Amino acid sequence: MADVYVAVDIGASSGRLMLSKLVDNRLVIEEVHRFKNGFVHYQGHDRWNIDKLIEEILIGLNKIKEAGYHSVSLGIDTWAVDYVLVDGKGKKLQDPIAYRDTRTQGSIEKLTSDLSKEYIYKKTGIQFLDFNTLYQLFEEDRDLLAKTDKIMMIPDYIGYVLTGNSVTEVTNASTTQMLSLREGLFDNHLLEKVNVKQSQFPKLVEAGTVLGDLKQKLIKKYNLPKTEVITVTTHDTASAVVGTPGIGQRWAYLSSGTWSLIGTELNTPENGTKAFKQNYTNEWGAYGTYRFLKNIMGLWIIQNIKHNLDDKYSFAQLAELAKKEPPFQQLIDVNDERFQNPDNMIVQIQAYCRETQQKVPETPGQLAMAVYSNLSLYYANELAILDDILEYHIDSLNIVGGGANVALMNQLTATISGVNVYAGPSEATAIGNIIVQMITKGDILNIYLARRIITNSFEIKEFKPENGKYPQVLQKYQSFLKDHKG
Numbered sequence: 001m002a003d004v005y006v007a008v009d010i011g012a013s014s015g016r017l018m019l020s021k022l023v024d025n026r027l028v029i030e031e032v033h034r035f036k037n038g039f040v041h042y043q044g045h046d047r048w049n050i051d052k053l054i055e056e057i058l059i060g061l062n063k064i065k066e067a068g069y070h071s072v073s074l075g076i077d078t079w080a081v082d083y084v085l086v087d088g089k090g091k092k093l094q095d096p097i098a099y100r101d102t103r104t105q106g107s108i109e110k111l112t113s114d115l116s117k118e119y120i121y122k123k124t125g126i127q128f129l130d131f132n133t134l135y136q137l138f139e140e141d142r143d144l145l146a147k148t149d150k151i152m153m154i155p156d157y158i159g160y161v162l163t164g165n166s167v168t169e170v171t172n173a174s175t176t177q178m179l180s181l182r183e184g185l186f187d188n189h190l191l192e193k194v195n196v197k198q199s200q201f202p203k204l205v206e207a208g209t210v211l212g213d214l215k216q217k218l219i220k221k222y223n224l225p226k227t228e229v230i231t232v233t234t235h236d237t238a239s240a241v242v243g244t245p246g247i248g249q250r251w252a253y254l255s256s257g258t259w260s261l262i263g264t265e266l267n268t269p270e271n272g273t274k275a276f277k278q279n280y281t282n283e284w285g286a287y288g289t290y291r292f293l294k295n296i297m298g299l300w301i302i303q304n305i306k307h308n309l310d311d312k313y314s315f316a317q318l319a320e321l322a323k324k325e326p327p328f329q330q331l332i333d334v335n336d337e338r339f340q341n342p343d344n345m346i347v348q349i350q351a352y353c354r355e356t357q358q359k360v361p362e363t364p365g366q367l368a369m370a371v372y373s374n375l376s377l378y379y380a381n382e383l384a385i386l387d388d389i390l391e392y393h394i395d396s397l398n399i400v401g402g403g404a405n406v407a408l409m410n411q412l413t414a415t416i417s418g419v420n421v422y423a424g425p426s427e428a429t430a431i432g433n434i435i436v437q438m439i440t441k442g443d444i445l446n447i448y449l450a451r452r453i454i455t456n457s458f459e460i461k462e463f464k465p466e467n468g469k470y471p472q473v474l475q476k477y478q479s480f481l482k483d484h485k486g
């Protein structure tokens with residue numbers, strides 16, 4: 001029996017190790033180690049320093065041992081779509097290329113010139129994003145692929161380095177856009193298209209399976225606790241959805257971090273024409289669910305603005321400055337490709353406003369307000385689209401992740417969309433990771449009870465729509481998007 005549960009949760013901008021226990025049927029979580037992440041340009045591409053990330057996990061585990069824990073259970077989740085190529089000796093061939101690298105620009109068009117988008121969508125139910133693994137493998141160096149024994153998704157690779165055992169966990173594997181909804185396996189036709197064989201992927205497993213014990217060699221070298229690694233919902237967004245309290249009758253979630261992922265949990269995939277046209281995805285979730293959602297550029301835009309301002313202001317300070325500015329001074333399609341990986345975000349936002357003949361935000365407060373108000377508009381618009389596709393009304397939005405702390409945005413979103421917003425917990429991803437471990441080990445019976453425990457354990461703030469404020473702004477935004485979508 002483990003003394004404590006540990007979540008390793010690594011996003012595009014930071015990673016953390018969180019300790020957790022159930023005390024009187026409440027979850028208690030504590031951060032023990034935090035580190036920076038980010039891709040760096042070397043060997044011709046934007047890459048992740050995966051060895052460094054693993055090193056940080058070991059440092060964190062050592063802290064846990066020093067704190068007096070001798071036996072722990074551990075789960076790993078990270079961002080999706082990226083992978084490590086591993087040779088026959090079990091060594092990585094190179095550092096993984098980051099999904100924002102430009103190598104896949106235009107790849108969707110190339111690959112779908114003789115295999116239609118409709119065909120791929122019917123088969124996989126996955127949204128078209130140019131960084132999906134399908135397109136990354138399409139652009140992969142053929143010589144490297146020929147030397148590749150196994151293709152491991154990022155969290156699976158980390159689990160492999162820690163334990164020596166390799167699997168392909170399904171929530172993350174679904175983001176490759178190569179899993180067949182019907183068969184529950186990688187689709188041979190799509191694999192062929194990118195010169196990859198089924199056997200190059202370690203066996204597919206569900207979230208909530210035991211991977212194995214941490215290698216003795218690592219335990220000795222770093223002075224670590226005895227550790228059992230559980231394959232959790234290894235895709236961070238899947239963990240965040242598990243960690244969502246689920247307040248409301250027909251609730252949607254917004255996992256708000258570097259990306260904003262907005263959607264709802266379904267028991268059967270929705271891959272009809274409307275969903276296809278709106279580019280909604282059916283990523284696989286825990287316990288047989290589907291995460292019907294859309295990617296929105298999210299706090300990435302604010303993270304970049306902060307960076308472009310030489311990190312002179314914290315996120316909290318930017319939100320304070322934004323509050324002093326009026327919202328909706330300009331309409332921006334936050335999902336425009338130009339914001340995906342620009343040299344300078346401020347320059348890009350200002351150029352966008354100039355080109356669309358709108359007021360140009362100049363000060364840090366104006367820039368932050370421009371982003372917050374347009375993210376809120378985008379969320380509200382997606383809620384309307386969800387209602388239309390699903391043919392029922394979503395009555396509440398559960399916002400989790402770091403963005404749940406931005407009260408200004410929560411309130412704007414509630415008011416424009418007309419639905420109640422419940423904000424928190426901000427650490428839903430780590431919580432979901434822990435929950436899957438606890439269910440696997442039998443400490444919590446199922447996800448329904450888990451969500452009740454989450455609701456009782458963390459502060460969740462309610463934001464109600466302020467009726468009559470900002471009339472017509474959503475309609476204006478919707479017609480703006482119609483005219484300006486690329």
Ligand code: LFR
Pocket residue numbers: 011012078079080081082099235236237257258259261295
């Ligand atoms: C969020 C996330 C999204 C995925 C993007 C790229 O961290 O995992 O779900 O679309 O990153 O992997």
